Amino acid sequence: MSKKINYIVIAGPQSSGKTTAWQYLKDKYDHLADFHSEINQYTLFKNTQLGSIAVTAEMQIKIHQADLSRIKSIMADKVQVVETCLFHLVYYALIIGPDFYQQAWQEYQQALSRFDLKIIFIDTTPKISFARRRENYQQRITNEIKLQRLRGKKADEFSRQTMAKYKQRIDEIYPWWKKVYQDIDFAKTKIKIDNNHQSLDKFLAEVDFAFQSFTV
Numbered sequence: 001m002s003k004k005i006n007y008i009v010i011a012g013p014q015s016s017g018k019t020t021a022w023q024y025l026k027d028k029y030d031h032l033a034d035f036h037s038e039i040n041q042y043t044l045f046k047n048t049q050l051g052s053i054a055v056t057a058e059m060q061i062k063i064h065q066a067d068l069s070r071i072k073s074i075m076a077d078k079v080q081v082v083e084t085c086l087f088h089l090v091y092y093a094l095i096i097g098p099d100f101y102q103q104a105w106q107e108y109q110q111a112l113s114r115f116d117l118k119i120i121f122i123d124t125t126p127k128i129s130f131a132r133r134r135e136n137y138q139q140r141i142t143n144e145i146k147l148q149r150l151r152g153k154k155a156d157e158f159s160r161q162t163m164a165k166y167k168q169r170i171d172e173i174y175p176w177w178k179k180v181y182q183d184i185d186f187a188k189t190k191i192k193i194d195n196n197h198q199s200l201d202k203f204l205a206e207v208d209f210a211f212q213s214f215t216v
Helices: 019-031 057-073 085-096 099-112 126-148 152-183 200-215
Strands: 005-011 033-036 078-085 117-122 189-194
Touching: 005 019, 005 085, 005 200, 019 033, 019 078, 019 117, 019 200, 057 085, 057 099, 078 200, 085 099, 085 152, 117 152, 117 200, 126 152, 189 200
Parallel strands: 005 078, 005 117, 033 078, 117 189
Antiparallel strands: none
């Protein structure tokens, strides 16, 4: 029986550093592995300037379908490194509901069964996530206010309400990040990295160590 290919998923809450980790590994190990960036609303849809708070259930279903299609299309014999992947389950749970969550869980498990699934989970608390994202959120809000040509009190109210939605989404979804990580029992190996306060160099060193431990 041939050895299964390593399928490494890098995941974590908003602004946890998962994209930074993915890009760091890609820059360093592109010759050893195939790297796949996250499939999300920005890669599949137009007019999603406001990000995750503007994503509908129908859009999440299409994201899931695209995610599964990519997993099934992989025929390479190299290590695969993927951002988020089955951790889209956190959004399915919150936005779509338990029935689709269970269906998607089973579909991910089946699609990934031909690989050795290994996970690098980067943990960041909601407070830290929101602090890191706030400037980005404000820019999105400013752009949307210009697009809608809002003025005065309407602009202020839109800004306040939208920022509150961003914070609420981060707070609501965080327990699901932890739950999905804990419940994935079909992964061969899982490593959690805390990235709340440590320096970038230390964080990337931990990411590098995790990657090497998965691939030796």
